[in-house]
Amino acid sequence: MKTDRVNKPSPPQRLAHAISAFAILCALCGVSTSASAQQDPAIISGGIGFLTTTNGGNTNYIPEARPVAVLPLGDHLQIETRATILSNFFHRTGDGYDHFTFKTMDYLQADVKAGSHATIVAGEFLTPFGTYNERLTQIWNQTFQDLPLIYGVGTMNTGSGLGGMVRGNVFANDRASVSYAAYYSANSTSGYFGAERSSGGQAQVYLPESGVEIGASYGRSLGAVHENFEGMHLWWQPVDTGFRFRSEFGRAPHAKGYWFETDYRLQQLGGGADSALGRLEPVFRMQQTFRDAPDNNDGLPFVNTKRADFGLDYHLPHEIRVHTSYGRQFSPDGNVNIWETSLVYRLLIPTWKSKH
Amino acid sequence: MKSLEIITLGLAVSISALAAASSMPSAQSDSQSQAQSTSKLSRSSHPATPDRGQRVFQQNCARCHSAPENLGPSVSGAVARHMRVRANLSDADFRALLHFLNP
DSSP states (O other), X not given: OOOTTSOOOOHHHHHHHHHHHHHHHHHHHXXXXXXXXXSOOOEEEEEEEXXXXXXXXXXXXXXXXXXXXXXXXXXXXXXXXXXXXXXXXXXXXXXXXXXXXXXXXXXXXXXXXXXXXOEEEEEEEEOOSTTIIIIIOSGGGOSSSSOOTTTTTTTTTTSEEEEEEEEEEEEEOXXXXXXXXXXXXXXBOXXXXXXXXXXXXXXXXXXXXXXXXXXXXXXXXXXXXXEEEEEXXXXXXXXXXXXEEEEEEEEETTEEEEEEEEEEOGXXXXXXXXXXXXXXXXXXXXXXEEESSOOSSXXXXXXXXXXXXXXXXXXXXXTEEEEEEEEEEEOTTOOEEEEXXXXXXXXXXXXXXXXX | OHHHHHHHHHHHHHHHHHHHHHHTTHHHHHHXXXXXXXXXXXXXXXXXXXXXXXXXXXXXXXXXXXXXXXXXXXXXXXXXXXXXXXXXXXXXXXXHHHHHHOO
C-alpha cells in the first residue's frame, strides 16, 4: 500500500511498465511449462472488489483489484507478485463526479529456499512489520476496508522494501512454533518499486494448543533521518471456534497507537458455516493513536485520535463476500461518521492444467 | 512511446488469451476436483478426524482467510508454496499442508 511520496513516472509510462511486467511474467509461465511437465502450475489469485466509503458526508466509489501471481520454478525457487489497481470516484462540489486511478506493484519477489529453516527473498517485498502489512492488505483478507491508523508505523511509508530478506521457521512442533524475518531495503524512487533505505525484522511465537500468537517487530529508517520503530502484536484464535482476536501496538519516534479487532462467524449457532446464519460474521475494531510531537512522515494522525468500527460481513457462496460497517472517529479536529460497504470476490485459477 | 504501449498491450493480450485457452480444458477436471476438495474440507473440518495437514491449514492459512472453494491439483502446489513463505512454515508442515490440499 504505497503512498504518493515517491516520484512516479507519467501514467502512460506506468501503464507500459505494468503491461510489460505482466507480459514478462506470462512469458515466464510459458517457459516454465515447457521446461518441466511436472512443474507446479503458476496460479493467479487475489481479490476484486467494489468499495464505497462515506467519510464525514463525502462518498467515494472504488473499484479495486489486487491480483496475485505465484510462479513455481523447480523445487527451490518461485516468483511471486501482487499489484494494486484502483479507481476512486468522488463527488466534486457543484460539478458532478471526478476520479483518479492508482496503480502500483505491491511486491515482486523471488523466493529461494535456502534450507529447512530459511528462505531468501530478493526483490520488492512487503515490509515485515507487525501483521497487517503482510497478512491483511489483500482485500479478500480484510474484515474492514480501511487500513489501521497505525499502519504507517514501521512500514517505511511505502509498505514495501527493495532488497533482500531472510525468513523462516526456527522450530515447530505440536506445542509451539517460532518464526522470524529480517530484511534490508535500499532506497528507490522508481514509481513501481518505491522504497526507503531501511532495515528491520520480526520474531513471533505461536502456540497451537491455545491459538495464541505473540510477536515483536523492529524497523529502522536509514534515510536522511535515522529513526526507530517498534511494534508488538497479539493474535488469538481459539481452536474449533469461529472467533478471532487480532491486535497490534506500534510506536514511532513521535507517536504511538494500537488497534484490536474481533470477529465471530456465527457457524456454531446451528447449521454450520454454510448455513444462512453461519455465513454471518459480526466484526468490531477499536483503535487509538497518541501524538507526542509533530511529525509529517510517520503516517499517524496529527492529533490524538480514537475510532471504533462496527461491521457485519456476509460470506456468500462462490467466493463472494459482502462487507458493511459503521465507524465513529473522535479527534480534536472534529468527530466524523464513516460508513463503508464493499462487495469482494476472490479468484484462484491455474495458468495451465496440472500433469500431476 | 505510443508504439511501445501498443506492442506491450498486444503482447499481454495475446499471452493472456493463450493462458486462458490453455486453462479451459482443465475447467471440467477442476470442477470435479472442486467437488472433491469441498467434500474433503467439510469432512476434515470435523473435530473427530484430526489431521496434521488440516491443523496446519487451520493454524496458519485460516487465521487470515477461509479455504478457497476451487482447490484442486492444478493450484494446490503453488498455494502451498506461497503459504510456506508467507506463513514461515517448516518443511514438515509444508509437506503436511501439501498432502492435505492434494491428497
